[in-house]
Amino acid sequence: MKLLIEKINNEGIVLSSSVLKVDSFLNHQIDPQLMHEIGKEFASRFEDCGITKILTIESSGIAPAVMTGLQLNVPVVFARKRKSLTLVNNLYTASVYSFTKEETSEISVSNQYISENDKVLIMDDFLANGQAALGLVEIAEKAKANIAGIGIVIEKGFQDGGSLLREKGYRVESLTTISALENGTVSFEKNTFSKKVELTR
Numbered sequence: 001m002k003l004l005i006e007k008i009n010n011e012g013i014v015l016s017s018s019v020l021k022v023d024s025f026l027n028h029q030i031d032p033q034l035m036h037e038i039g040k041e042f043a044s045r046f047e048d049c050g051i052t053k054i055l056t057i058e059s060s061g062i063a064p065a066v067m068t069g070l071q072l073n074v075p076v077v078f079a080r081k082r083k084s085l086t087l088v089n090n091l092y093t094a095s096v097y098s099f100t101k102e103e104t105s106e107i108s109v110s111n112q113y114i115s116e117n118d119k120v121l122i123m124d125d126f127l128a129n130g131q132a133a134l135g136l137v138e139i140a141e142k143a144k145a146n147i148a149g150i151g152i153v154i155e156k157g158f159q160d161g162g163s164l165l166r167e168k169g170y171r172v173e174s175l176t177t178i179s180a181l182e183n184g185t186v187s188f189e190k191n192t193f194s195k196k197v198e199l200t201r
């Protein structure tokens with residue numbers, strides 16, 4: 001997605017050979033216009049899939065997910081990373097290990113908001129090692145929902161998440177894929193569109 005690549009080139013800060021800081025438009029301050037375009041792009045890629053719900057994880061997955069939900073006219077549910085005072089019973093949960101933070105967290109979604117009647121689009125801002133996406137897959141599977149695919153704003157192609165999810169048969173659509181973060185420079189892969197794989201899971 002051209003606009004996103006321009007934004008990363010103009011505002012992204014390479015913190016190390018594995019971490020890109022995009023706080024000015026995605027992870028702290030949010031650019032609504034860019035999110036709107038991102039929502040339209042995901043909606044066009046998944047418009048024929050019969051999506052009934054978008055499943056994401058707090059916090060940075062929420063903005064692109066809401067814009068996509070607006071375009072597809074479906075609700076958005078986000079997995080919580082912290083225990084909620086009001087959300088204690090009837091939860092689907094999954095353990096997510098973060099290689100970046102070296103910690104495991106339990107994520108949860110109420111069984112009120114996802115069911116076997118749903119066809120979900122899983123979304124997140126970054127795809128690194130794929131653990132957050134796999135946690136969301138696990139929650140969707142526990143709810144016996146159908147998974148239409150996984151939408152990612154920025155995939156880091158040099159980490160394992162993308163291949164892990166694609167090898168499991170999921171359709172992963174990333175709006176941009178970074179091939180390397182070297183010498184303060186971001187290199188992009190020419191995005192390959194994944195095959196439209198219909199899953200029965």
Ligand code: G4P
Nearest residue numbers: 019020022058059060098099100126127128129130131132
């Ligand atoms: P994984 O889910 O793909 O395995 O990723 P990982 O555990 O490594 O990521 C932990 C957190 O770091 C996630 O956000 C993820 O989005 C973010 N992250 C991973 N790589 C990068 C990167 O290169 N740049 C930036 N900016 N973020 C990255 P989080 O802690 O859940 O934060 P948030 O969603 O609350 O903002």
